Amino acid sequence: xxxxxxxxxxxxxxxxxxxxxxxxxxxxxxxxxxxxxxxxxxxxxxxxxxxxxxxxxxxxxxxxxxxxxxxxxxxxxxxxxxxxxxxxxxxxxxxxxxxxxxxxxxxxxxxxxxxxxxxxxxxxxxxxxxxxxxxxxxxxxxxxxxxxxxxxxxxxxxxxxxxxxxxxxxxxxxxxxxxxxxxxxxxxxxxxxxxxxxxxxxxxxxxxxxxxxxxxxxxxxxxxxxxxxxxxxxxxxxxxxxxxxxxxxxxxxxxxxxxxxxxxxxxxxxxxxxxxxxxxxxxxxxxxxxxxxxxxxxxxxxxxxxxxxxxxxxxxxxxxxxxxxxxxxxxxxxxxxxxxxxxxxxxxxxxxxxxxxxxxxxxxxxxxxxxxxxxxxxxxxxxxxxxxxxxxxxxxxxxxxxxxxxxxxxxxxxxxxxxxxxxxxxxxxxxxxxxxxxxxxxxxxxxxxxxxxxxxxxxxxxxxxxxxxxxxxxxxxxxxxxxxxx
Amino acid sequence: xxxxxxxxxxxxxxxxxxxxxxxxxxxxxxxxxxxxxxxxxxxxxxxxxxxxxxxxxxxxxxxxxxxxxxxxxxxxxxxxxxxxxxxxxxxxxxxxxxxxxxxxxxxxxxxxxxxxxxxxxxxxxxxxxxxxxxxxxxxxxxxxxxxxxxxxxxxxxxxxxxxxxxxxxxxxxxxxxxxxxxxxxxxxxxxxxxxxxxxxxxxxxxxxxxxxxxxxxxxxxxxxxxxxxxxxxxxxxxxxxxxxxxxxxx
Numbered sequence: 260x261x262x263x264x265x266x267x268x269x270x271x272x273x274x275x276x277x278x279x280x281x282x283x284x285x286x287x288x289x290x291x292x293x294x295x296x297x298x299x300x301x302x303x304x305x306x307x308x309x310x311x312x313x314x315x316x317x318x319x320x321x322x323x324x325x326x327x328x329x330x331x332x333x334x335x336x337x338x339x340x341x342x343x344x345x346x347x348x349x350x351x352x353x354x355x356x357x358x359x360x361x362x363x364x365x366x367x368x369x370x371x372x373x374x375x376x377x378x379x380x381x382x383x384x385x386x387x388x389x390x391x392x393x394x395x396x397x398x399x400x401x402x403x404x405x406x407x408x409x410x411x412x413x414x415x416x417x418x419x420x421x422x423x424x425x426x427x428x429x430x431x432x433x434x435x436x437x438x439x440x441x442x443x444x445x446x447x448x449x450x451x452x453x454x455x456x457x458x459x460x461x462x463x464x465x466x467x468x469x470x471x472x473x474x475x476x477x478x479x480x481x482x483x484x485x486x487x488x489x490x491x492x493x494x495x496x497x498x499x500x501x502x503x504x505x506x507x508x509x510x511x512x513x514x515x516x517x518x519x520x521x522x523x524x525x526x527x528x529x530x531x532x533x534x535x536x537x538x539x540x541x542x543x544x545x546x547x548x549x550x551x552x553x554x555x556x557x558x559x560x561x562x563x564x565x566x567x568x569x570x571x572x573x574x575x576x577x578x579x580x581x582x583x584x585x586x587x588x589x590x591x592x593x594x595x596x597x598x599x600x601x602x603x604x605x606x607x608x609x610x611x612x613x614x615x616x617x618x619x620x621x622x623x624x625x626x627x628x629x630x631x632x633x634x635x636x637x638x639x640x641x642x643x644x645x646x647x648x649x650x651x652x653x654x655x656x657x658x659x660x661x662x663x664x665x666x667x668x669x670x671x672x673x674x675x676x677x678x679x680x681x682x683x684x685x686x687x688x689x690x691x692x693x694x695x696x697x698x699x700x701x702x703x704x705x706x707x708x709x710x711x712x713x714x715x716x717x718x719x720x721x722x723x724x725x726x727x728x729x730x731x732x733x734x735x736x737x738x739x740x741x742x743x744x745x
Numbered sequence: 746x747x748x749x750x751x752x753x754x755x756x757x758x759x760x761x762x763x764x765x766x767x768x769x770x771x772x773x774x775x776x777x778x779x780x781x782x783x784x785x786x787x788x789x790x791x792x793x794x795x796x797x798x799x800x801x802x803x804x805x806x807x808x809x810x811x812x813x814x815x816x817x818x819x820x821x822x823x824x825x826x827x828x829x830x831x832x833x834x835x836x837x838x839x840x841x842x843x844x845x846x847x848x849x850x851x852x853x854x855x856x857x858x859x860x861x862x863x864x865x866x867x868x869x870x871x872x873x874x875x876x877x878x879x880x881x882x883x884x885x886x887x888x889x890x891x892x893x894x895x896x897x898x899x900x901x902x903x904x905x906x907x908x909x910x911x912x913x914x915x916x917x918x919x920x921x922x923x924x925x926x927x928x929x930x931x932x933x934x935x936x937x938x939x940x941x942x943x944x945x946x947x948x949x950x951x952x953x954x955x956x957x958x959x960x961x962x963x964x965x966x967x968x969x970x971x972x973x974x975x976x977x978x979x980x981x982x983x984x985x986x987x988x989x990x991x992x993x994x995x
Contacts, residue, residue: 279929283828323799590918594935628929630922630936631793632885650831671924675791679799682754683806685783692758713749718927722934723965726759733757733764737780 268598271389272419272613273354275601277624281547282599291427295419295596298426300317302587303531306638311528323526324642325518327578330511334565334568336370337513338482340561348545358388361560364392365472365505366397368556372503374399375471380487380716381405382474383421383581384397384507384560386603390472401472404493406457415439419597421604422531422583427596461493469496471552473682475508476580477523479558481516485557488527488537498541510559511577523580526640530582573648575613578641585606585635585645591628600625607635611648614736619655626652670715689734696728703727748861749779751807753824760957765946766984766991767820767858769863770873773984774866781810789827794924801839804832812847815854816865817827820980822956825857826890845959859885859955859979869899874987876906881979882940882951882963884956885918896954897979904982908945917943921962941966947972952981 262523268284269275310316318584319657330337342352357359369377377394379385379401391401391412396568401413407425411418414436420425425433425457434448437456446456473494485506487494498504514523528537546555567576586592597605602613603621610629614622626649629635635645660666667673680687702709709725711717719725748771771778788803807828811817819825829852831927836845860867881901887893901909920926920936927933944952944963952967954960957978964976977991985991 269747279931282929282932286935369747480769493751535746556982590920590936591929591932591938594932594939598934622748626795627925628932630920630925630933631917631919633889634885634916637889647830647834650795651791653793654797655795657797659797671794671928675794675796675799678786679796682786682788682803685785688785695758710969715927718930721930721963722969723962724968725961725965726968728759729761731754734780734782735759735810736761736765737768738782 268417268604269601270386270598272602272617272622275622278601278628279624280698281601282595282628283721285595286524287726290429292594292649294427294429296449298423299587299593302423302533305451306530306587307436307533309529309535313525318605319522319526320640320642321688322522322639323580324578326514327641328515328575331468331577332576334513337411337508337515340480341478341483341513341713342559344650345469345478345485345545345557346483348463348483349547350545350557353556353558355558356562357562358560359495361388361507361633362390362393362563364558366394366399368505369394369399369470369501371446372470372554373382376400376402376468376469376499376505377463377470377472378402378404378409378464378468378472378497380489380497380506381408381424381471383603384474385417385472387505388560388562389675390507404464406454406491408495409457409460410436411531413437417598419605420586421581421606421608423715427598453662456580461496465496466719467499470504471501471504473497473504473506475506475512476527477555478508478513479515479517479520479521480513483546484542486518486520487541488524488535489539489541490532490534490537495539495541498543499551501552503554503555508557508559508560510557510564511579527580527582530584530638530640531691545569549718555587566618572651573611573615576608576642577650578624578643578679579608580641581608582640583642584638585693587641588634588638590634591630595628600628607645607649608643611645611652614652617651619659623656623659624655671731672714686736689732692728692732699728746775746817746866747777747779747815749758749781749816751784751787751817751819751824753819753821755961756821756957759961759977761959763820763957763978763980766981768988769899770871770980770984771818773986774862774864774868779814783809784789786862787824787827788835788883789831789835792827792831793922793941797835798839800831801835804828805827805844808832808844808851808855808921811825811855812851816853816861817851817862819855820845820955820978821958822857822884822887822891822893823958825855825860826886827851829853829968830890832895835839835844857883857893857955858932859887859893862900862983863896870903870989871900872985873903873907873983873985874905875982875985875991877951878908878947878949879951879977879982880910880944880947880950881915881917882912882919882944882954884954884959887955888916893955900979900983901953904985905987907978907982910949912947914940919959919962919968921959924959924972926962927928937962937966941970945972949974951975951977951982953977953982955979 788800792800920933960976
């Protein structure tokens with residue numbers, strides 16, 4: 260079965276279309292929506308079961324949240340501690356202010372290694388800095404080794420989730436991609452056969468490519484160690500077989516003590532994949548002669564993070580441990596999947612992180628990509644109050660836009676400005692109610708319902724009716740009743 | 746006991762029957778009611794769309810109008826959530842000391858309807874009768890911001906003749922989200938479609954909630970799609986008695 264060619268989603272907030280427009284593409288793709296909803300429901304029910312069995316889940320959340328908040332309050336201290344401990348253990352620490360700097364550092368390191376090929380562990384941060392296309396242009400082939408990332412890379416697809424990036428692709432679509440790209444015409448869509456195909460393909464890479472790039476789940480300041488959690492063991496191969504390892508991590512990934520992993524790892528596995536413990540947890544500290552990579556570099560990336568850190572209420576965004584529980588719980592994400600968010604970070608966390616990473620210069624539609632239902636906050640293992648940050652960002656967007664001439668004629672702005680005038684004076688509000696009631700009579704059918712409205716009202720009536728305005732308002736009824744009583 | 750009613754903007758305009766039901770219910774329970782004819786809106790629509798300055802003006806107005814009230818009852822969970830969760834931030838940013846103090850004194854006296862009945866009046870059986878099959882939709886703000894918990898179910902349980910049909914995926918949003926329903930109309934409609942499937946599957950005669958905003962959304966889709974179910978605010982169910990059934994109050 261061959262898939263129809265699909266228009267490529269743009270996962271760069273600078274160029275991506277606004278959320279409502281990007282979402283339309285997904286809403287018109289029933290197969291993709293079915294894949295996303297199915298995958299989400301499976302993860303959600305696994306998570307719910309495993310969270311329910313922890314009687315101290317709320318205490319664990321408080322603890323994880325406090326650890327992350329404390330780290331961010333003292334980030335400079337913990338980063339310097341990490342740098343000194345990691346360096347003492349034989350690692351080399353590099354600092355990158357932005358994506359371009361990080362890409363260049365990594366390219367220079369790869370050139371030092373004379374690398375023309377590199378194997379990669381799944382890392383969202385490398386997607387954030389758009390590393391793969393950059394390396395490709397520089398003549399270095401980067402091979403993803405995470406099963407989902409292989410599917411995406413071979414299928415020329417984009418990630419739609421931060422933990423299960425290929426969740427929008429189903430089994431038969433995976434079979435098609437593998438058969439086409441690995442030259443396996445008779446491949447079945449049995450998961451066992453698909454895994455075997457990937458394994459054979461991967462082995463060749465593991466055994467022949469001596470340089471690897473990874474991300475990091477946690478940086479431990481106290482010991483200078485790096486922690487990576489994964490499900491497949493392919494990451495473990497990348498961390499142990501190559502001679503040189505380059506790790507790219509956002510500066511917010513640091514935690515103070517080794518002991519903090521106790522809480523963090525419990526929260527991460529249960530929140531992310533609905534497992535008590537993820538299958539592979541790799542920890543390493545600098546280099547160990549005769550064991551694993553001989554050279555270890557870590558690139559610490561800012562790329563907008565310190566500007567988020569500077570804002571006290573938005574700072575909590577950086578507490579994120581990338582478990583994706585928020586997107587799994589999000590009723591908006593469940594309908595749109597990840598591509599609509601126009602960023603490698605989709606879902607509720609993406610809606611607050613993406614615009615802030617680029618200093619609110621683009622992606623102004625993302626803070627509005629939420630019904631503010633609060634499900635994200637409820638499940639967040641580090642208690643990021645995402646709705647609160649969304650509201651803050653909405654206020655920032657409005658403050659940016661409100662003096663634009665174009666916005667002056669925007670029906671939403673006009674409506675809200677008028678409403679503000681009315682709500683400040685009851686008599687004006689009551690007059691407007693009266694005029695509205697008369698005005699809407701034209702649109703009200705005999706059954707008492709409005710089926711179609713012009714202008715911005717059409718956005719409502721495209722799928723819903725609206726009951727016509729009743730003849731008497733509540734305050735009118737109250738006044739009449741009061742008069743009678745007198 | 747005296748209580749002041751806050752009948753928020755869209756209830757006053759679109760769903761006056763909810764306000765009337767609250768009056769008949771609470772007066773039946775012996776509460777003396779006040780209503781400020783100058784009240785308008787809590788400011789939620791502006792705050793949620795990013796118009797913080799405008800929202801502040803309305804928030805301040807609410808505090809000034811109601812600061813003298815013994816208690817305030819609001820039959821709309823999202824407006825109560827606005828007051829509890831967003832007013833403190835607005836006043837911290839834009840307000841002065843006197844406003845913050847007046848608000849802090851007022852806040853503990855502000856109740857959502859089911860909170861007022863159970864926590865303040867201490868009644869679960871309000872003497873209502875509503876012989877129908879009813880499903881309850883938990884609005885997100887009632888569920889996650891106000892933590893209403895089992896209050897709505899305890900109230901419904903004591904209504905004579907009422908059969909409660911549980912709704913699947915109770916914690917899933919209906920997709921309304923205020924201006925979200927217009928700004929992201931297509932996504933909102935997709936969420937609504939999923940919700941409506943669950944609601945219709947209950948086979949209930951009525952879908953009730955403590956927030957007319959969700960009911961306006963769900964009811965609008967039911968009417969569009971000829972779903973033979975009606976929406977009704979819980980205040981109207983609780984106001985309904987054998988002698989004076991809900992249809993008559995509506």
